[in-house]
Amino acid sequence: MKTPDGLRSLRVGLGDRAYPIHVGPGVLSRADLLADCLPGGDVLLVSNETVAPLYLETARATLAGRRVETLVLPDGEAYKTLESFGRVLDALASGRFHRDCCVAALGGGVIGDLAGFAAASYQRGVALLQLPTTLLAQVDSSVGGKTAVNHPVGKNLIGAFHQPVAVLADTDTLATLPAREYAAGLAEVIKYGLILDADFLAWLERHMPALLARAPGPVAEAIARSCDLKARVVAEDEREHGRRALLNLGHTFGHAIEALAGYGEWLHGEAVAVGMVMAAETSHRLGWIAAADLARVRSLVSAAGLPVAAPDFAPEAMLTAMGMDKKVIGGRLRLVLLRTLGDAVVSADVPRELLLGVLSDVRRAS
Amino acid sequence: MKTPDGLRSLRVGLGDRAYPIHVGPGVLSRADLLADCLPGGDVLLVSNETVAPLYLETARATLAGRRVETLVLPDGEAYKTLESFGRVLDALASGRFHRDCCVAALGGGVIGDLAGFAAASYQRGVALLQLPTTLLAQVDSSVGGKTAVNHPVGKNLIGAFHQPVAVLADTDTLATLPAREYAAGLAEVIKYGLILDADFLAWLERHMPALLARAPGPVAEAIARSCDLKARVVAEDEREHGRRALLNLGHTFGHAIEALAGYGEWLHGEAVAVGMVMAAETSHRLGWIAAADLARVRSLVSAAGLPVAAPDFAPEAMLTAMGMDKKVIGGRLRLVLLRTLGDAVVSADVPRELLLGVLSDVRRAS
Numbered sequence: 001m002k003t004p005d006g007l008r009s010l011r012v013g014l015g016d017r018a019y020p021i022h023v024g025p026g027v028l029s030r031a032d033l034l035a036d037c038l039p040g041g042d043v044l045l046v047s048n049e050t051v052a053p054l055y056l057e058t059a060r061a062t063l064a065g066r067r068v069e070t071l072v073l074p075d076g077e078a079y080k081t082l083e084s085f086g087r088v089l090d091a092l093a094s095g096r097f098h099r100d101c102c103v104a105a106l107g108g109g110v111i112g113d114l115a116g117f118a119a120a121s122y123q124r125g126v127a128l129l130q131l132p133t134t135l136l137a138q139v140d141s142s143v144g145g146k147t148a149v150n151h152p153v154g155k156n157l158i159g160a161f162h163q164p165v166a167v168l169a170d171t172d173t174l175a176t177l178p179a180r181e182y183a184a185g186l187a188e189v190i191k192y193g194l195i196l197d198a199d200f201l202a203w204l205e206r207h208m209p210a211l212l213a214r215a216p217g218p219v220a221e222a223i224a225r226s227c228d229l230k231a232r233v234v235a236e237d238e239r240e241h242g243r244r245a246l247l248n249l250g251h252t253f254g255h256a257i258e259a260l261a262g263y264g265e266w267l268h269g270e271a272v273a274v275g276m277v278m279a280a281e282t283s284h285r286l287g288w289i290a291a292a293d294l295a296r297v298r299s300l301v302s303a304a305g306l307p308v309a310a311p312d313f314a315p316e317a318m319l320t321a322m323g324m325d326k327k328v329i330g331g332r333l334r335l336v337l338l339r340t341l342g343d344a345v346v347s348a349d350v351p352r353e354l355l356l357g358v359l360s361d362v363r364r365a366s
Numbered sequence: 367m368k369t370p371d372g373l374r375s376l377r378v379g380l381g382d383r384a385y386p387i388h389v390g391p392g393v394l395s396r397a398d399l400l401a402d403c404l405p406g407g408d409v410l411l412v413s414n415e416t417v418a419p420l421y422l423e424t425a426r427a428t429l430a431g432r433r434v435e436t437l438v439l440p441d442g443e444a445y446k447t448l449e450s451f452g453r454v455l456d457a458l459a460s461g462r463f464h465r466d467c468c469v470a471a472l473g474g475g476v477i478g479d480l481a482g483f484a485a486a487s488y489q490r491g492v493a494l495l496q497l498p499t500t501l502l503a504q505v506d507s508s509v510g511g512k513t514a515v516n517h518p519v520g521k522n523l524i525g526a527f528h529q530p531v532a533v534l535a536d537t538d539t540l541a542t543l544p545a546r547e548y549a550a551g552l553a554e555v556i557k558y559g560l561i562l563d564a565d566f567l568a569w570l571e572r573h574m575p576a577l578l579a580r581a582p583g584p585v586a587e588a589i590a591r592s593c594d595l596k597a598r599v600v601a602e603d604e605r606e607h608g609r610r611a612l613l614n615l616g617h618t619f620g621h622a623i624e625a626l627a628g629y630g631e632w633l634h635g636e637a638v639a640v641g642m643v644m645a646a647e648t649s650h651r652l653g654w655i656a657a658a659d660l661a662r663v664r665s666l667v668s669a670a671g672l673p674v675a676a677p678d679f680a681p682e683a684m685l686t687a688m689g690m691d692k693k694v695i696g697g698r699l700r701l702v703l704l705r706t707l708g709d710a711v712v713s714a715d716v717p718r719e720l721l722l723g724v725l726s727d728v729r730r731a732s
Contacts, residue, residue, distance in 0.1 A: 082455070086448050093519035096689075121487075124514065124525045125605075148490065153459035159490045160526060239491075323462075 006216065008224040012143065013235040014163060021143060021167040021231070023224045025216060028055060028131060028170035031062045037166040039127050041100035042067040044092055046115040048075040051107045051133050054176055059106050059131055069095050073111070077264050080110045080150050082158065088118035092126075102127040102165070108134035108181070109141035109268065113159070116147030120162030130167040134177055135185025136269050138169035139192075139226035144234040144247075150263065155255055161239055169227070171220050183305040184269025186211065187250075189222050190300055191276060192229040195246045198342030200225055205296070208303045246344045249336040250275030253310075256321035260313045273306035274362065281358045282350060283338040293341050308362075315359035319352075372582065374590040378509065379601040380529060387509060387533040387597070389590045391582060394421060394497060394536035397428045403532040405493050407466035408433040410458055412481040414441040417473040417499050420542055425472050425497055435461050439477070443630050446476045446516050448524065454484035458492075468493040468531070474500035474547070475507035475634065479525070482513030486528030496533040500543055501551025502635050504535035505558075505592035510600040510613075516629065521621055527605055535593070537586050549671040550635025552577065553616075555588050556666055557642060558595040561612045564708030566591055571662070574669045612710045615702040616641030619676075622687035626679045639672035640728065647724045648716060649704040659707050674728075681725035685718075 002008050007024040022033050043063050047056055052072045060068050071091045073079055092101070103126060105115035112130055119128035130142035148159025174182065189211075193201030203225075204211070210218040230247065237244040253275030258266050280297040283289045298308050310318070322333060333355075334348045368374050373390040388399050409429050413422055418438045426434050437457045439445055458467070469492060471481035478496055485494035496508035514525025540548065555577075559567030569591075570577070576584040596613065603610040619641030624632050646663040649655045664674050676684070688699060699721075700714045 082448070082452050089448070089517060089524055093517045093523050096519075117487075121483075121524050121526060123523060124512070124527055146490070151455060151459045153462075157459050157489060158455055158487050160487060161490055 002224075006220060008220055010224060010228050010231060012163070012231040014238060017163050019164055019166050021169065021227050023138070023169045023171065023227065024220055025172045026170060027168045028058050028173065029062055030168070031064070033168060034062070034129070034166060038102050038129065039100040039165075040066075041098050041102065042069065042095070043102045043104050043129075044088070044095065044097060045070045045104045045106060046073065046088055046111055046118075047071075047106040048073050048079075048108075048111055050075040051111070055106060055131075055133060055173060059104065063104065073114075075110075077110055077150070077268075080114050080148075082149055082151075084114055085118055085121075085149050088115055089122055092118065092122045097122070097126070099123050099126060102129055104129040104131055105142075106131040106133065107137070108132065109137045112137050112141050113146070113148050113156070116145075116162055116164070117149055117159050120147050120160035125162060128162060128164040130164040132167065132169050133173040135174055135182055135223070136188055137185075138171075138174075138223050139185060140188040140230065142167045142169065143227050143230050145238065155258060155263070163238075167227075169223055171216060171223065174214060174219065179305070180270075181267060182214070184267040184273075186304040187269035187273040187276070187301070187306055189226050190304060191247070191249050191272065192226045194276060194280075194297065194338060194341060195249050195336070195344035196229050196233070196342065197225075198340075200229070201300075201341055205300055205303075208300065212303075212305065245334075245346050246336055249338075249344055250277075250279050252322050252333075252335055253278040253318075256318045257310050257313070259321045260317060261311060270307055273301050273304070274308065274310050277301055277308045278310075278358055278362045279335065279337055281362055282335065282355065285354055285358065286337070286350070289338050289340060293338075296341065309364045310359075310362060312363050313359075315356045318359045319355065368590075372586060374586055376590065376594050376597060378529070378597040380604060383529050385530055385532050387535065387593050389504070389535045389537065389593065390586055391538045392536060393534045394424050394539065395428055396534070397430070399534060400428070400495070400532060404468050404495065405466040405531075406432075407464050407468065408435065408461070409468045409470050409495075410454070410461065410463060411436045411470045411472060412439065412454055412477055412484075413437075413472040414439050414445075414474075414477055416441040417477070421472060421497075421499060421539060425470065429470065439480075441476075443476055443516070443634075446480050446514075448515055448517075450480055451484055451487075451515050454481055455488055458484065458488045463488070463492070465489050465492060468495055470495040470497055471508075472497040472499065474498065474503045478503050478507050479512070479514050479522070482511075482528055482530070483515055483525050486513050486526035491528060494528060494530045496530040498533065498535050499539040501540055501548055501589070502554055503551075504537075504540075504589050505551060506554040506596065508533045508535065509593050509596050511604065521624060521629070529604075533593075535589055537582060537589065540580060540585065545671070546633060546636075548580070550633040550639075552670040553635035553639040553642070553667070553672055555592050556670060557613070557615050557638065558592045560642060560646075560663065560704060560707060561615050561702070561710035562595050562599070562708065563591075564706075566595070567666075567707055571666055571669075574666065578669075578671065611700070611712050612702055615704075615710055616643075616645050618688050618699075618701055619644040619684075622684045623676050623679070625687045626683060627677060636673055639667050639670070640674060640676050643667055643674045644676075644724055644728050645701065645703055647728055648701065648721065651720055651724065652703070652716070655704050655706060659704075662707065675730045676725075676728060678729050679725075681722045684725045685721065
């Protein structure tokens with residue numbers, strides 16, 4: 001699926017809503033990749049103050065030939081709110097955008113989720129083009145149609161399922177990504193290996209130094225393989241009635257860390273990294289994965305420059321914070337755990353005491 | 367489909383999202399009708415200050431056996447906003463409602479649309495129970511899954527398609543409905559006859575006096591037939607890619623009247639009534655329907671106690687206001703018109719001058 005210019009293309013198979021994902025250097029400039037994807041109308045290009053100075057003009061040039069309006073929001077998770085959602089909708093309504101318009105999200109997961117929810121809601125749904133510029137967004141949030149904003153009570157509590165018409169993941173944009181954010185993206189890459197693909201996990205263990213050095217070939221390969229794994233799960237279970245929940249490995253723990261630390265203190269990927277260690281630890285204590293496997297998880301997460309322990313939060317507080325996670329059904333805590341490396345399951349049967357033990361032990365000494 | 371106790375039940379055929387509509391006296395008290403419809407979790411019962419004192423306790427009793435929280439909003443179209451949407455979501459999030467919860471909308475179209483959009487968005491979609499208490503909501507807005515809030519630029523600009531799990535249309539609640547609102551509901555009933563069913567239209571002409579007198583049998587029959595006609599269209603074209611657009615007969619004109627008059631001055635059904643006369647007039651001038659048919663439309667609308675002419679708005683201003691309607695694709699004005707009575711079509715080819723003539727003539731003398 002790789003062409004000589006380094007372009008890797010794949011497809012999310014969702015019937016008449018199927019869409020392409022293009023990964024590689026310079027794809028943000030490739031108007032040809034969008035030829036058959038966009039509707040005929042105007043485009044609202046949504047970005048943030050960090051990304052816009054770097055890539056807004058490139059994106060605008062790629063979309064040339066139609067009216068392109070821009071909306072540049074402040075950068076950060078703190079702005080992933082209903083209020084910002086209202087600002088995107090104001091821009092669409094005041095700009096008299098019609099049903100055949102397109103919202104293009106240029107930025108990381110916050111911009112993608114926010115602009116995506118606005119695209120889902122404006123006129124009950126208009127086209128969405130994902131132009132992710134962070135590793136996290138390229139391997140995770142831009143693919144699969146989950147959109148949302150946060151609520152003070154919990155992350156991503158308000159949103160919609162709304163698939164994009166295309167995803168252009170330009171690996172060149174990763175050059176400007178801060179190291180901490182880059183590592184946070186690697187957490188989701190590791191996740192795919194852990195839950196779905198032991199071969200990919202082994203590949204990641206071998207290539208982690210190259211990935212940390214942002215070597216173009218391995219980076220594009222890791223992104224394309226991650227997207228491909230995610231695309232398969234989404235095609236099977238778009239609305240998370242079953243298998244898609246596996247993609248939340250580490251997320252229930254992670255959301256609790258993010259919430260207790262105060263949103264914005266921990267990057268999502270960092271919290272997920274610790275969450276995956278917690279899930280692996282839980283799986284080990286349940287007798288599912290061996291001590292050596294647990295050590296591999298810890299070691300790979302650490303090699304990616306990611307934390308492997310939470311701050312010194314009280315285990316009971318963590319458990320309460322985990323209770324508001326969307327993975328809870330009927331008040332019962334359902335966790336994604338590892339049967340073996342490369343094979344995840346959802347379990348609602350983890351003894352409370354075992355969980356408190358894990359939460360107590362996977363902490364930094366205070 | 368009618369049982370001895372006056373209950374009429376039908377079904378909206380949408381595969382695994384099919385749902386029942388129950389019409390008749392006292393159905394709001396019939397917990398048995400909900401036995402297989404609701405998920406297992408808590409219920410947020412959303413209503414307004416007018417309806418709550420009359421029916422909230424009845425609804426609460428019907429939902430007994432689970433935790434039921436209530437949220438009572440101010441009454442009126444002016445509150446169908448993103449801000450009210452935020453209030454419903456605050457109640458859900460702060461109340462720690464889980465994915466298996468249900469939002470129950472007790473009231474007219476505003477409550478149904480607003481609570482429906484909140485149900486569509488909370489945790490990316492939770493169950494919605496429609497308990498419509500106005501004729502308009504019973505024959506139109508509670509059926510078919512369209513949810514929305516208004517934006518200052520236009521009505522229903524922000525929303526989602528989200529089907530309910532059941533609709534209970536209690537005809538007893540119509541006893542407390544003001545005459546003006548009751549008539550506004552009849553506009554949508556007439557609409558179904560005009561676009562889909564010449565026999566039903568003739569039935570309405572014969573039974574309009576009984577309907578105006580709110581005779582229980584004819585009222586329940588009119589509601590059930592309206593719901594059945596709408597359900598068929600929705601089952602064919604849930605997301606309005608084609609045929610469903612026919613349900614918007616009179617709405618492009620009507621929305622313009624509502625906007626120019628200032629939201630809240632005209633009831634939606636009143637504006638749609640005039641809009642249907644405008645659509646019929648346009649159809650007549652295009653040579654599609656005869657003068658006698660146009661007279662029948664005007665006469666039936668008038669017999670229902672509804673207006674047949676707009677205020678003295680400038681035709682150009684009306685045309686501009688119509689331009690922001692969602693039925694516009696690619697900047698082209700698409701109108702629902704009548705080929706014959708009982709058979710509607712969408713047309714993008716109405717000459718501008720002809721339209722201006724209609725808008726000029728279907729006005730009250732100032």
